Amino acid sequence: xxxxxxxxxxxxxxxxxxxxxxxxxxxxxxxxxxxxxxxxxxxxxxxxxxxxxxxxxxxxxxxxxxxxxxxxxxxxxxxxxxxxxxxxxxxxxxxxxxxxxxxxxxxxxxxxxxxxxxxxxxxxxxxxxxxxxxxxxxxxxxxxxxxxxxxxxxxxxxxxxxxxxxxxxxxxxxxxxxxxxxxxxxxxxxxxxxxxxxxxxxxxxxxxxxxxxxxxxxxxxx
Amino acid sequence: xxxxxxxxxxxxxxxxxxxxxxxxxxxxxxxxxxxxxxxxxxxxxxxxxxxxxxxxxxxxxxxxxxxxxxxxxxxxxxxxxxxxxxxxxxxxxxxxxxxxxxxxxxxxxxxxxxxxxxxxxxxxxxxxxxxxxxxxxxxxxxxxxxxxxxxxxxxxxxxxxxxxxxxxxxxxxxxxxxxxxxxxxxxxxxxxxxxxxxxxxxxxxxxxxxxxxxxxxxxxxxxxxxxxxxxxxxxxxxxxxxxxxxxxxxxxxxxxxxxxxxxxxxxxxxxxxxxxxxxxxxxxxxxxxxxxxxxxxxxxxxxxxxxxxxxxxxxxxxxxxxxxxxxxxxxxxxxxxxxxxxxxxxxxxxxxxxxxxxxxxxxxxxxxxxxxxxxxxxxxxxxxxxxxxxxxxxxxxxxxxxx
Numbered sequence: 204x205x206x207x208x209x210x211x212x213x214x215x216x217x218x219x220x221x222x223x224x225x226x227x228x229x230x231x232x233x234x235x236x237x238x239x240x241x242x243x244x245x246x247x248x249x250x251x252x253x254x255x256x257x258x259x260x261x262x263x264x265x266x267x268x269x270x271x272x273x274x275x276x277x278x279x280x281x282x283x284x285x286x287x288x289x290x291x292x293x294x295x296x297x298x299x300x301x302x303x304x305x306x307x308x309x310x311x312x313x314x315x316x317x318x319x320x321x322x323x324x325x326x327x328x329x330x331x332x333x334x335x336x337x338x339x340x341x342x343x344x345x346x347x348x349x350x351x352x353x354x355x356x357x358x359x360x361x362x363x364x365x366x367x368x369x370x371x372x373x374x375x376x377x378x379x380x381x382x383x384x385x386x387x388x389x390x391x392x393x394x395x396x397x398x399x400x401x402x403x404x405x406x407x408x409x410x411x412x413x414x415x416x417x418x419x420x421x422x423x424x425x
Numbered sequence: 426x427x428x429x430x431x432x433x434x435x436x437x438x439x440x441x442x443x444x445x446x447x448x449x450x451x452x453x454x455x456x457x458x459x460x461x462x463x464x465x466x467x468x469x470x471x472x473x474x475x476x477x478x479x480x481x482x483x484x485x486x487x488x489x490x491x492x493x494x495x496x497x498x499x500x501x502x503x504x505x506x507x508x509x510x511x512x513x514x515x516x517x518x519x520x521x522x523x524x525x526x527x528x529x530x531x532x533x534x535x536x537x538x539x540x541x542x543x544x545x546x547x548x549x550x551x552x553x554x555x556x557x558x559x560x561x562x563x564x565x566x567x568x569x570x571x572x573x574x575x576x577x578x579x580x581x582x583x584x585x586x587x588x589x590x591x592x593x594x595x596x597x598x599x600x601x602x603x604x605x606x607x608x609x610x611x612x613x614x615x616x617x618x619x620x621x622x623x624x625x626x627x628x629x630x631x632x633x634x635x636x637x638x639x640x641x642x643x644x645x646x647x648x649x650x651x652x653x654x655x656x657x658x659x660x661x662x663x664x665x666x667x668x669x670x671x672x673x674x675x676x677x678x679x680x681x682x683x684x685x686x687x688x689x690x691x692x693x694x695x696x697x698x699x700x701x702x703x704x705x706x707x708x709x710x711x712x713x714x715x716x717x718x719x720x721x722x723x724x725x726x727x728x729x730x731x732x733x734x735x736x737x738x739x740x741x742x743x744x745x746x747x748x749x750x751x752x753x754x755x756x757x758x759x760x761x762x763x764x765x766x767x768x769x770x771x772x773x774x775x776x777x778x779x780x781x782x783x784x785x786x787x788x789x790x791x792x793x794x795x796x797x798x799x800x801x802x803x804x805x806x807x808x809x810x811x812x813x814x815x816x817x818x819x820x821x822x823x824x825x826x827x828x
Contacts, residue, residue, distance in 0.1 A: 291738015
């Protein structure tokens with residue numbers, strides 16, 4: 204599945220990444236070496252540049268300087284269409300507010316993630332995800348009719364539907380109570396490890412730090 | 426990407442706006458289609474309604490009135506012409522056939538026309554059942570008149586005075602149907618024909634009329650002195666260049682060519698046609714603008730969704746394709762609804778035209794009509810989708826996803 208084959212032992216490797224805002228460098232991403240099955244937290248206060256860093260790691264917003272490698276591929280050396288495709292095929296995204304497509308069903312949200320990346324959702328893998336995340340019963344329900352807990356699980360399933368090498372999660376627990384935050388982190392950790400992907404969580408939520416293998420702090424720059 | 430499925434899901438999500446766009450678009454399609462059909466079919470229908478009548482000779486006055494009254498049978502006569510003199514004017518080698526018509530009575534709204542058998546030659550009509558009259562107060566019914574009045578050979582009926590409903594019955598002078606004409610597609614189908622002497626028998630003073638009735642089955646002895654008009658067909662189109670002038674040069678007669686009057690009417694009606702076309706195009710433009718506004722609003726409303734699709738790896742052109750697909754679906758809906766509306770309402774309009782104006786119109790849109798409408802709808806859809814599609818393609822991923 205997918206057009207990007209990797210032989211690298213790391214699913215994500217960054218070196219010297221500087222981030223800018225309004226033309227000025229304001230933050231430095233610590234160098235990251237993320238192996239498959241590992242979970243790393245990217246911490247920092249609000250405005251420290253965590254989300255900007257995730258956008259750079261996802262190939263959405265360019266860094267001012269530095270290199271970002273997803274598997275063997277230097278992300279920012281690709282043309283825009285190549286970055287879009289690599290993001291779709293090799294990187295799973297979990298957003299703070301889940302961002303499902305409300306107009307379509309749970310299953311269609313998962314299939315869309317595959318088709319946007321130019322792939323077809325593997326029926327077996329899709330079924331496994333639905334079962335693992337306990338969303339089989341709601342697979343045909345429209346996304347705007349889900350509870351928050353259900354939406355969380357669907358968002359995780361969508362991030363994994365293309366068997367990504369890397370999962371990036373942006374403040375996934377910030378709006379959740381302790382119970383739900385713990386449940387989501389456990390779920391993410393378990394599924395990501397089962398899939399053999401690396402997980403980078405951008406968070407300033409201390410509750411998330413207990414669930415990760417390591418944490419890196421954003422550094423101010425300039 | 427699953428463009429069509431997603432576009433359909435987005436449309437369903439805001440079905441009210443979508444329905445409005447489809448309805449307005451359908452109005453535009455229907456208006457444009459109606460004008461196209463009318464422009465193409467009305468002249469043909471008028472030509473059919475004229476039958477083989479090349480010239481009408483009547484009293485001095487409006488030529489158009491003469492055609493409306495004596496060929497299409499939709500208006501009242503303005504006067505009479507002396508029959509013998511009129512026939513003499515048309516005694517010309519270029520005239521193939523000439524037949525007087527005398528109007529005055531009707532039955533349930535169908536005109537009873539006193540004439541001679543030559544009228545069948547002019548209209549190229551033939552009998553479907555029975556035979557032509559051989560005496561006054563015998564009648565031959567046009568196909569449509571026979572159907573609506575339930576007339577068959579051997580049936581009798583009584584005429585009413587006047588061409589509209591409510592006239593006094595000529596109860597003493599019942600007609601006997603001797604034959605039914607095959608359909609011609611002309612105004613003849615709606616008429617009931619009888620010997621011209623029948624009209625004079627019924628309308629002479631009562632004593633003379635009784636005397637005349639007693640003489641049915643043979644020469645009545647009444648020479649009809651006047652007719653409403655005389656219809657003629659030509660041997661050659663060249664006659665059109667000479668005969669009307671010849672007739673108009675006389676003191677008592679006026680000539681009218683149905684074909685020329687129709688052309689004149691079409692020229693006079695051109696601004697109306699253009700106005701209706703403009704209204705149709707305006708509807709279509711409003712529909713496109715409504716769709717464009719609705720699409721733009723919808724695209725703004727789902728900027729997050731579009732950004733999300735980009736984040737999931739969709740190309741900008743794939744996002745633009747969603748907007749284009751939505752517009753195309755609205756256009757297809759408007760096209761289908763508009764064509765269906767015309768198909769549904771056209772038979773009603775056609776029967777109204779046939780009943781009121783004697784025009785038999787074919788109302789089915791042609792393949793060319795549909796191709797023109799589809800091309801127009803597609804162009805409107807693309808125009809409507811252009812801006813929203815561009816905006817969608819440029820959906821800023823990061824600002825939306827940061828929210």
